Amino acid sequence: MTTLASGHTAKALEGDELARLLENFPSYKNGLIRLSPDDWVFSNGFCNFADKLYNFEFREGDVLVMTWPKCGTTWTQEIVWTMRNNPDLDNPDADVAIMDRVPFMEADMFSSSEDASEDQMPVSEMFKKLCPNGNPRDGVSFQMAQATPDPRSLKTHLPFSLFAPSLLEKVKVVYVARNPKDTVLSYLHHHKLFKAQSFVGSLETFVDYFLEDDLIYGPYWLHLKEAWQRRDHPNLHFVFYEDLKADIKGELKKLDDFLGTELSEDQLANVAKHTSFGEMKSRNNLFINKDMFKNEVIVDQEVLKKDGGFFRQGKSGDWKAKLTPELIEKMDKWIKEKCDFGINFK
Numbered sequence: 196m197t198t199l200a201s202g203h204t205a206k207a208l209e210g211d212e213l214a215r216l217l218e219n220f221p222s223y224k225n226g227l228i229r230l231s232p233d234d235w236v237f238s239n240g241f242c243n244f245a246d247k248l249y250n251f252e253f254r255e256g257d258v259l260v261m262t263w264p265k266c267g268t269t270w271t272q273e274i275v276w277t278m279r280n281n282p283d284l285d286n287p288d289a290d291v292a293i294m295d296r297v298p299f300m301e302a303d304m305f306s307s308s309e310d311a312s313e314d315q316m317p318v319s320e321m322f323k324k325l326c327p328n329g330n331p332r333d334g335v336s337f338q339m340a341q342a343t344p345d346p347r348s349l350k351t352h353l354p355f356s357l358f359a360p361s362l363l364e365k366v367k368v369v370y371v372a373r374n375p376k377d378t379v380l381s382y383l384h385h386h387k388l389f390k391a392q393s394f395v396g397s398l399e400t401f402v403d404y405f406l407e408d409d410l411i412y413g414p415y416w417l418h419l420k421e422a423w424q425r426r427d428h429p430n431l432h433f434v435f436y437e438d439l440k441a442d443i444k445g446e447l448k449k450l451d452d453f454l455g456t457e458l459s460e461d462q463l464a465n466v467a468k469h470t471s472f473g474e475m476k477s478r479n480n481l482f483i484n485k486d487m488f489k490n491e492v493i494v495d496q497e498v499l500k501k502d503g504g505f506f507r508q509g510k511s512g513d514w515k516a517k518l519t520p521e522l523i524e525k526m527d528k529w530i531k532e533k534c535d536f537g538i539n540f541k
Protein backbone atom coordinates (compact mmCIF):
# COMPACT_ATOMS: atom_id res chain seq x y z
CA MET A 196 0.00 0.00 0.00
CA THR A 197 1.35 3.44 -0.94
CA THR A 198 0.24 6.74 0.57
CA LEU A 199 0.09 9.60 -1.91
CA ALA A 200 0.50 13.35 -1.48
CA SER A 201 -3.22 13.74 -2.29
CA GLY A 202 -3.99 11.80 0.91
CA HIS A 203 -5.18 8.71 -0.99
CA THR A 204 -3.70 5.30 -0.50
CA ALA A 205 -2.99 3.16 -3.56
CA LYS A 206 -3.46 -0.58 -3.44
CA ALA A 207 -2.83 -3.13 -6.19
CA LEU A 208 -5.95 -4.90 -7.37
CA GLU A 209 -5.66 -8.59 -6.57
CA GLY A 210 -7.58 -11.80 -5.99
CA ASP A 211 -11.16 -11.97 -7.21
CA GLU A 212 -11.27 -8.27 -8.02
CA LEU A 213 -8.37 -8.52 -10.47
CA ALA A 214 -9.57 -11.87 -11.83
CA ARG A 215 -12.97 -10.32 -12.60
CA LEU A 216 -11.28 -7.65 -14.73
CA LEU A 217 -8.76 -9.95 -16.40
CA GLU A 218 -11.61 -12.09 -17.73
CA ASN A 219 -12.52 -9.29 -20.11
CA PHE A 220 -9.40 -7.11 -20.17
CA PRO A 221 -6.59 -9.60 -20.85
CA SER A 222 -4.17 -6.72 -21.41
CA TYR A 223 -4.45 -5.62 -17.77
CA LYS A 224 -2.26 -8.53 -16.71
CA ASN A 225 0.51 -6.19 -15.50
CA GLY A 226 -1.71 -4.74 -12.90
CA LEU A 227 -3.99 -1.98 -11.85
CA ILE A 228 -4.25 0.03 -8.68
CA ARG A 229 -7.25 1.45 -6.91
CA LEU A 230 -7.09 4.54 -4.71
CA SER A 231 -8.86 4.84 -1.43
CA PRO A 232 -11.01 6.75 -0.73
CA ASP A 233 -12.89 7.48 -3.98
CA ASP A 234 -12.00 4.32 -5.94
CA TRP A 235 -10.03 5.94 -8.76
CA VAL A 236 -8.55 3.15 -10.90
CA PHE A 237 -5.25 3.46 -12.74
CA SER A 238 -2.58 1.51 -14.46
CA ASN A 239 0.03 0.52 -11.84
CA GLY A 240 2.53 3.02 -13.30
CA PHE A 241 0.41 5.83 -11.82
CA CYS A 242 2.14 5.66 -8.42
CA ASN A 243 5.45 6.68 -10.05
CA PHE A 244 3.90 9.99 -11.08
CA ALA A 245 1.04 10.66 -8.65
CA ASP A 246 2.98 12.90 -6.25
CA LYS A 247 4.81 14.71 -9.05
CA LEU A 248 1.43 15.45 -10.66
CA TYR A 249 -0.11 16.56 -7.37
CA ASN A 250 2.80 18.95 -6.81
CA PHE A 251 3.09 20.00 -10.47
CA GLU A 252 4.33 23.56 -10.75
CA PHE A 253 1.62 25.27 -12.73
CA ARG A 254 2.34 28.77 -13.99
CA GLU A 255 0.09 31.83 -14.14
CA GLY A 256 -1.44 31.77 -17.61
CA ASP A 257 -1.65 27.97 -17.92
CA VAL A 258 -4.83 26.47 -19.31
CA LEU A 259 -5.70 22.90 -18.34
CA VAL A 260 -8.26 20.87 -20.29
CA MET A 261 -9.75 18.37 -17.84
CA THR A 262 -12.21 15.59 -18.69
CA TRP A 263 -12.95 11.96 -17.96
CA PRO A 264 -11.85 9.86 -20.98
CA LYS A 265 -13.89 10.15 -24.19
CA CYS A 266 -15.71 13.33 -23.29
CA GLY A 267 -14.15 15.36 -26.10
CA THR A 268 -10.73 16.09 -24.62
CA THR A 269 -8.86 16.03 -27.92
CA TRP A 270 -11.39 18.29 -29.57
CA THR A 271 -11.26 20.76 -26.69
CA GLN A 272 -7.49 20.73 -26.43
CA GLU A 273 -7.27 21.52 -30.14
CA ILE A 274 -9.85 24.31 -29.74
CA VAL A 275 -7.95 25.84 -26.80
CA TRP A 276 -4.54 25.57 -28.48
CA THR A 277 -5.86 26.99 -31.76
CA MET A 278 -7.57 29.89 -30.03
CA ARG A 279 -4.42 30.76 -28.13
CA ASN A 280 -1.78 29.99 -30.74
CA ASN A 281 -3.25 29.74 -34.20
CA PRO A 282 -6.41 31.83 -34.70
CA ASP A 283 -5.21 32.99 -38.13
CA LEU A 284 -4.27 29.44 -39.11
CA ASP A 285 -0.73 30.44 -39.95
CA ASN A 286 1.24 28.83 -37.11
CA PRO A 287 3.58 26.14 -38.51
CA ASP A 288 3.51 24.37 -35.11
CA ALA A 289 -0.06 23.34 -35.91
CA ASP A 290 1.50 20.46 -37.88
CA VAL A 291 3.06 19.09 -34.71
CA ALA A 292 1.09 16.23 -33.10
CA ILE A 293 -1.61 17.52 -30.71
CA MET A 294 -0.14 15.43 -27.85
CA ASP A 295 3.17 17.26 -28.30
CA ARG A 296 1.63 20.73 -28.31
CA VAL A 297 -0.74 20.02 -25.42
CA PRO A 298 0.96 17.37 -23.26
CA PHE A 299 -1.21 14.66 -21.65
CA MET A 300 0.05 15.10 -18.10
CA GLU A 301 -0.32 11.57 -16.71
CA ALA A 302 0.20 9.59 -19.93
CA ASP A 303 3.44 8.09 -18.66
CA MET A 304 1.53 5.80 -16.31
CA PHE A 305 0.62 3.74 -19.38
CA SER A 306 4.07 3.54 -20.95
CA SER A 307 5.80 2.77 -17.67
CA SER A 308 3.86 -0.47 -17.37
CA GLU A 309 5.95 -3.45 -18.42
CA ASP A 310 3.84 -4.44 -21.41
CA ALA A 311 4.02 -1.08 -23.20
CA SER A 312 6.17 -1.15 -26.30
CA GLU A 313 8.22 1.81 -27.47
CA ASP A 314 5.85 2.22 -30.42
CA GLN A 315 3.04 3.13 -28.05
CA MET A 316 4.84 6.09 -26.57
CA PRO A 317 7.72 6.95 -28.86
CA VAL A 318 10.07 9.75 -27.94
CA SER A 319 9.24 12.57 -30.30
CA GLU A 320 11.40 15.23 -31.86
CA MET A 321 9.50 17.69 -29.67
CA PHE A 322 10.63 15.82 -26.52
CA LYS A 323 14.22 15.99 -27.70
CA LYS A 324 13.84 19.69 -28.42
CA LEU A 325 12.06 20.63 -25.18
CA CYS A 326 13.95 18.30 -22.86
CA PRO A 327 17.43 17.88 -24.38
CA ASN A 328 18.76 16.30 -21.18
CA GLY A 329 15.54 14.49 -20.32
CA ASN A 330 15.54 10.78 -19.56
CA PRO A 331 12.38 9.17 -21.02
CA ARG A 332 12.21 6.89 -17.96
CA ASP A 333 11.38 9.96 -15.86
CA GLY A 334 8.23 10.41 -17.92
CA VAL A 335 8.13 11.72 -21.47
CA SER A 336 4.77 13.47 -21.18
CA PHE A 337 5.45 14.72 -17.68
CA GLN A 338 8.74 16.36 -18.68
CA MET A 339 7.15 17.83 -21.77
CA ALA A 340 4.37 19.25 -19.63
CA GLN A 341 7.03 20.93 -17.49
CA ALA A 342 9.05 22.23 -20.43
CA THR A 343 6.27 23.49 -22.71
CA PRO A 344 6.77 27.23 -23.12
CA ASP A 345 4.09 29.85 -22.42
CA PRO A 346 1.31 30.15 -23.33
CA ARG A 347 1.07 26.61 -21.99
CA SER A 348 -1.99 24.42 -22.58
CA LEU A 349 -2.16 21.02 -20.88
CA LYS A 350 -4.52 18.07 -20.81
CA THR A 351 -5.51 15.63 -18.06
CA HIS A 352 -8.10 12.98 -17.34
CA LEU A 353 -7.34 13.19 -13.61
CA PRO A 354 -9.97 14.63 -11.28
CA PHE A 355 -9.54 17.79 -9.20
CA SER A 356 -8.80 15.82 -6.02
CA LEU A 357 -5.57 14.40 -7.47
CA PHE A 358 -4.16 17.91 -7.91
CA ALA A 359 -3.22 20.35 -5.15
CA PRO A 360 -6.25 22.30 -3.85
CA SER A 361 -4.65 25.54 -5.10
CA LEU A 362 -5.04 24.46 -8.75
CA LEU A 363 -7.79 26.93 -9.62
CA GLU A 364 -5.95 29.80 -7.98
CA LYS A 365 -3.27 29.65 -10.67
CA VAL A 366 -4.72 27.88 -13.67
CA LYS A 367 -7.73 28.26 -15.93
CA VAL A 368 -9.44 24.90 -16.26
CA VAL A 369 -11.75 23.99 -19.13
CA TYR A 370 -13.81 21.01 -17.97
CA VAL A 371 -15.83 19.01 -20.51
CA ALA A 372 -18.73 16.76 -19.50
CA ARG A 373 -20.50 14.33 -21.83
CA ASN A 374 -23.66 12.29 -21.53
CA PRO A 375 -22.55 9.05 -19.79
CA LYS A 376 -24.45 6.95 -22.33
CA ASP A 377 -22.32 8.28 -25.20
CA THR A 378 -19.19 8.33 -23.04
CA VAL A 379 -19.48 4.64 -22.25
CA LEU A 380 -19.95 3.73 -25.94
CA SER A 381 -16.97 5.81 -26.97
CA TYR A 382 -14.84 4.27 -24.19
CA LEU A 383 -15.91 0.79 -25.28
CA HIS A 384 -14.79 1.56 -28.82
CA HIS A 385 -11.46 2.84 -27.46
CA HIS A 386 -10.98 -0.42 -25.54
CA LYS A 387 -11.72 -2.47 -28.62
CA LEU A 388 -9.55 -0.38 -30.94
CA PHE A 389 -6.33 -0.16 -28.92
CA LYS A 390 -4.80 -3.51 -28.09
CA ALA A 391 -2.96 -2.18 -25.02
CA GLN A 392 -6.37 -1.83 -23.37
CA SER A 393 -8.19 -4.57 -25.24
CA PHE A 394 -11.63 -5.58 -24.07
CA VAL A 395 -13.07 -8.93 -25.17
CA GLY A 396 -16.49 -8.89 -23.48
CA SER A 397 -19.94 -7.71 -24.47
CA LEU A 398 -21.47 -4.23 -24.45
CA GLU A 399 -23.57 -5.27 -21.43
CA THR A 400 -20.47 -6.32 -19.48
CA PHE A 401 -18.61 -3.13 -20.35
CA VAL A 402 -21.55 -1.02 -19.15
CA ASP A 403 -21.52 -2.99 -15.89
CA TYR A 404 -17.82 -2.24 -15.35
CA PHE A 405 -18.53 1.45 -16.05
CA LEU A 406 -21.48 1.60 -13.65
CA GLU A 407 -19.48 -0.19 -10.95
CA ASP A 408 -16.54 2.28 -11.26
CA ASP A 409 -14.19 -0.48 -12.42
CA LEU A 410 -12.79 1.00 -15.64
CA ILE A 411 -9.44 2.79 -15.79
CA TYR A 412 -9.97 6.28 -14.33
CA GLY A 413 -12.78 4.92 -12.16
CA PRO A 414 -15.94 6.74 -11.13
CA TYR A 415 -17.11 9.08 -13.88
CA TRP A 416 -19.89 10.42 -11.61
CA LEU A 417 -17.38 11.52 -8.97
CA HIS A 418 -15.10 13.13 -11.55
CA LEU A 419 -18.10 15.16 -12.75
CA LYS A 420 -19.23 15.94 -9.22
CA GLU A 421 -15.84 17.38 -8.22
CA ALA A 422 -15.91 19.71 -11.24
CA TRP A 423 -19.60 20.57 -10.93
CA GLN A 424 -19.10 21.67 -7.32
CA ARG A 425 -16.43 24.13 -8.50
CA ARG A 426 -18.33 25.36 -11.57
CA ASP A 427 -18.88 28.87 -10.20
CA HIS A 428 -15.16 29.46 -9.66
CA PRO A 429 -14.04 32.21 -12.07
CA ASN A 430 -11.13 30.04 -13.23
CA LEU A 431 -13.31 27.08 -14.18
CA HIS A 432 -15.23 26.89 -17.45
CA PHE A 433 -17.66 23.96 -17.40
CA VAL A 434 -18.90 22.92 -20.84
CA PHE A 435 -20.92 20.04 -22.23
CA TYR A 436 -19.76 18.11 -25.32
CA GLU A 437 -23.36 18.28 -26.53
CA ASP A 438 -23.34 22.09 -26.37
CA LEU A 439 -20.11 22.23 -28.36
CA LYS A 440 -21.85 20.07 -30.98
CA ALA A 441 -25.08 22.05 -30.97
CA ASP A 442 -23.66 25.57 -31.07
CA ILE A 443 -19.92 25.75 -31.65
CA LYS A 444 -20.02 29.48 -32.47
CA GLY A 445 -21.78 30.35 -29.21
CA GLU A 446 -19.50 28.08 -27.17
CA LEU A 447 -16.36 29.51 -28.79
CA LYS A 448 -17.52 33.00 -27.84
CA LYS A 449 -17.91 31.90 -24.21
CA LEU A 450 -14.48 30.31 -24.32
CA ASP A 451 -13.04 33.46 -25.85
CA ASP A 452 -14.36 35.45 -22.87
CA PHE A 453 -13.06 32.88 -20.41
CA LEU A 454 -9.60 32.60 -21.95
CA GLY A 455 -9.33 36.31 -22.66
CA THR A 456 -8.19 35.63 -26.22
CA GLU A 457 -10.22 38.50 -27.75
CA LEU A 458 -10.62 36.84 -31.14
CA SER A 459 -12.45 38.47 -34.04
CA GLU A 460 -15.47 36.87 -35.74
CA ASP A 461 -13.20 35.69 -38.56
CA GLN A 462 -10.73 34.16 -36.15
CA LEU A 463 -13.51 32.36 -34.27
CA ALA A 464 -14.79 31.04 -37.60
CA ASN A 465 -11.25 29.81 -38.37
CA VAL A 466 -11.13 27.96 -35.06
CA ALA A 467 -14.55 26.36 -35.60
CA LYS A 468 -13.59 25.14 -39.08
CA HIS A 469 -10.09 23.97 -38.15
CA THR A 470 -11.38 21.97 -35.17
CA SER A 471 -14.45 20.50 -36.87
CA PHE A 472 -14.73 16.73 -36.69
CA GLY A 473 -14.14 16.35 -40.45
CA GLU A 474 -10.97 18.45 -40.46
CA MET A 475 -9.52 16.87 -37.32
CA LYS A 476 -10.30 13.40 -38.63
CA SER A 477 -8.58 14.08 -41.93
CA ARG A 478 -5.49 15.62 -40.25
CA ASN A 479 -5.42 12.70 -37.76
CA ASN A 480 -2.48 14.24 -35.92
CA LEU A 481 -3.29 13.40 -32.33
CA PHE A 482 -0.31 11.08 -31.97
CA ILE A 483 3.24 11.55 -33.17
CA ASN A 484 3.07 8.46 -35.32
CA LYS A 485 0.08 8.54 -37.68
CA ASP A 486 1.15 5.20 -39.15
CA MET A 487 0.59 3.50 -35.81
CA PHE A 488 -3.04 3.03 -36.89
CA LYS A 489 -1.78 0.63 -39.56
CA ASN A 490 0.18 -1.37 -36.98
CA GLU A 491 -1.86 -4.44 -36.12
CA VAL A 492 0.02 -4.95 -32.86
CA ILE A 493 -1.27 -1.59 -31.63
CA VAL A 494 -4.63 -1.20 -33.34
CA ASP A 495 -7.25 -3.85 -34.09
CA GLN A 496 -7.59 -3.52 -37.85
CA GLU A 497 -11.04 -5.14 -38.00
CA VAL A 498 -12.47 -2.73 -35.42
CA LEU A 499 -10.80 0.16 -37.26
CA LYS A 500 -12.44 -0.84 -40.54
CA LYS A 501 -15.84 -1.63 -39.07
CA ASP A 502 -16.33 1.03 -36.40
CA GLY A 503 -13.74 3.71 -37.14
CA GLY A 504 -10.53 4.97 -35.57
CA PHE A 505 -9.83 7.45 -32.78
CA PHE A 506 -12.10 9.94 -34.55
CA ARG A 507 -15.03 7.52 -34.59
CA GLN A 508 -18.34 9.40 -35.03
CA GLY A 509 -18.09 12.70 -33.22
CA LYS A 510 -21.85 12.83 -32.61
CA SER A 511 -24.12 13.18 -29.65
CA GLY A 512 -26.93 10.72 -29.08
CA ASP A 513 -25.32 7.61 -30.62
CA TRP A 514 -26.61 5.76 -27.53
CA LYS A 515 -30.18 5.97 -28.81
CA ALA A 516 -29.27 3.54 -31.59
CA LYS A 517 -26.74 1.41 -29.71
CA LEU A 518 -28.05 0.82 -26.18
CA THR A 519 -30.84 -1.67 -25.53
CA PRO A 520 -33.92 -0.52 -23.56
CA GLU A 521 -32.59 -2.59 -20.60
CA LEU A 522 -29.22 -0.80 -20.67
CA ILE A 523 -30.89 2.59 -20.98
CA GLU A 524 -33.02 1.80 -17.95
CA LYS A 525 -29.98 0.63 -16.00
CA MET A 526 -28.02 3.75 -16.88
CA ASP A 527 -30.94 6.06 -16.11
CA LYS A 528 -31.17 4.49 -12.67
CA TRP A 529 -27.42 5.01 -12.14
CA ILE A 530 -27.67 8.64 -13.30
CA LYS A 531 -30.51 9.27 -10.87
CA GLU A 532 -28.66 7.69 -7.97
CA LYS A 533 -25.07 8.78 -8.57
CA CYS A 534 -25.39 12.04 -10.49
CA ASP A 535 -27.76 13.57 -7.95
CA PHE A 536 -25.72 16.76 -7.46
CA GLY A 537 -27.63 18.96 -9.89
CA ILE A 538 -26.16 18.11 -13.29
CA ASN A 539 -28.60 17.57 -16.17
CA PHE A 540 -27.18 15.67 -19.10
CA LYS A 541 -28.03 16.82 -22.57
Ligand code: A3P
Pocket residue numbers: 262263264265266267268269270377380381382384470471472473475505506507508509510513
Ligand atom coordinates in the same frame (compact mmCIF):
# COMPACT_ATOMS: atom_id res chain seq x y z
P1 A3P B 1 -16.89 9.15 -30.42
O1 A3P B 1 -16.18 7.88 -30.07
O2 A3P B 1 -18.28 9.21 -29.86
O3 A3P B 1 -16.85 9.47 -31.87
P2 A3P B 1 -11.47 12.07 -26.13
O4 A3P B 1 -10.70 12.99 -26.98
O5 A3P B 1 -11.81 12.61 -24.78
O6 A3P B 1 -10.85 10.71 -26.08
O7 A3P B 1 -12.90 11.92 -26.80
C1 A3P B 1 -13.02 11.21 -28.00
C2 A3P B 1 -14.41 11.45 -28.55
O8 A3P B 1 -14.47 12.80 -29.07
C3 A3P B 1 -14.71 10.53 -29.71
O9 A3P B 1 -16.13 10.35 -29.68
C4 A3P B 1 -14.25 11.38 -30.89
O10 A3P B 1 -14.75 10.99 -32.13
C5 A3P B 1 -14.79 12.73 -30.45
N1 A3P B 1 -14.14 13.84 -31.17
C6 A3P B 1 -12.84 14.03 -31.46
N2 A3P B 1 -12.67 15.15 -32.17
C7 A3P B 1 -13.88 15.70 -32.34
C8 A3P B 1 -14.36 16.88 -33.01
N3 A3P B 1 -13.53 17.68 -33.63
N4 A3P B 1 -15.68 17.11 -32.99
C9 A3P B 1 -16.54 16.29 -32.34
N5 A3P B 1 -16.15 15.16 -31.69
C10 A3P B 1 -14.84 14.87 -31.69
